[in-house]
Amino acid sequence: MLDRIQLWLGGAPAEEPPTARWEAIERDLPCLDCLPAEARPRLRRMARDFIAQKQFYGAHGFALDDDILLSIALQACLPVLNLGLERYRHWIGIVVYDGDFVVEREVVDEDGIVHSGPDILQGEAWHGGPVILAWDAAAPPGCNVVIHEFAHTLDMANGEAxxxxxxxxxxxxxxxxxxxxxxxxxxxxxxxxxxxxxxxxxxxxxxxxxxxxxxxxxxxxxxxxxxxxxxxxxxxxxxxxxxxxxxxxxxxxxxxxxxx
Ligand SMILES: [Zn+2]
Known part of the structure; x- marks a missing residue:
């Protein structure tokens, strides 16, 4: 898979994004609405630290930009705002597809027969990394692929999910x-x-x-x-x-x- 993945070499945005840019990105993230206003600056700082500590990859040539990184980082940091970024220390890579992606699965049924076939996914978290996300996933209201996958990584900090x-x-x-x-x-x-x-x-x-x-x-x-x-x-x-x-x-x- 790695040969089809482009490493994001941009790193963290060098400059602190202006407030208007943060606000534009945050407007598209209803999950942040429940956060006390005074916590926003701390979440933004953590998001920049998160980008600096992790490696982002665009799959199949998907070009990542700063807005995508900041959006993913804000959502990834929301669950650990009061737990601490060290909860994510056991993995480093984030692979981002531009939409749903397909993996080949093998499933063994109760009779021991192996079935294989494509599985269409919007996200996946592997033990020890990476976290794989579909950027433009058509998630229904109330759902959040990013929070879902990062919750799995929190779960896997002490073994299998x-x-x-x-x-x-x-x-x-x-x-x-x-x-x-x-x-x-x-x-x-x-x-x-x-x-x-x-x-x-x-x-x-x-x-x-x-x-x-x-x-x-x-x-x-x-x-x-x-x-x-x-x-x-x-x-x-x-x-x-x-x-x-x-x-x-x-x-x-x-x-x-x-x-x-
Ligand atoms: Zn899941």
Whole structure:
């Protein structure tokens, strides 16, 4: 694969981007809306450190520019704003495709028969790196491919992705386990019975996917997550060190009953 990947040689933008440029990039990232305004400068600084520490590659000649790097870096740093960039120390490369990408998969079914075929992906995180992202992925509202894949890397800091990242000091493993296993069981039951689900049904594939999808919801639609799975919301708020639902609740809302 590497022969088809161009190394991004630009490095971090040499100059501090002007505020208007940050704001233009951030306007396209609704996940940042739940962040207290006073945290923005710290997130921007971390994003520049992130770009300086990581290596970006454009796949199949996809030309990366500073705006793409800054956008990915802001989204990647949001989950670790209060955990610290060192949570990403065990990998270095980020491969960016301009859209969905195809990988060949081999799956062994319960009879031991190997099935192979193409799998269309918007992101993938490998143990030890790299993180692979589709830049122009058509993600539905509430979904975020970048946060999803970086949540997987947090999860893999203590081994295979299993929905159980290294918790912060003072957090209870039992409380995490209870909250996530109950919510995962509920989601799987709903998917099995074709019922509505508060999270993307893809979260029922594996506890690791549940953690990644719940992390997307934590930053994109935290009020919905808190209503559906309050214990999961509470664990994620403790883990990420943010109360995103409070941020979303404080946002100005469109009037649901506008005057005629
Ligand atoms: Zn995933």
């Amino acid at each position: 299993d929905g159980f990242p290294p918790l912060r000091a003072g957090m209870s493993r039992d409380a995490w386990s209870n909250a996530f296993s109950r919510a995962y069981d509920d989601l799987c039951r709903r998917v099995d019975h074709d019922l509505d689900t508060a999270l993307d049904p893809y979260a029922s594939e594996h506890p690791a996917e549940f953690f990644a999808v719940a992390s997307e919801a934590f930053f994109e639609t935290p009020l919905d997550l808190r209503e559906a799975y309050p214990a999961v919301y509470a664990q994620l708020a403790a883990f990420y060190g943010l109360d995103t639902a409070a941020g979303e609740a404080a946002l100005p809302r469109a009037d649901p009953h506008p005057a005629p």
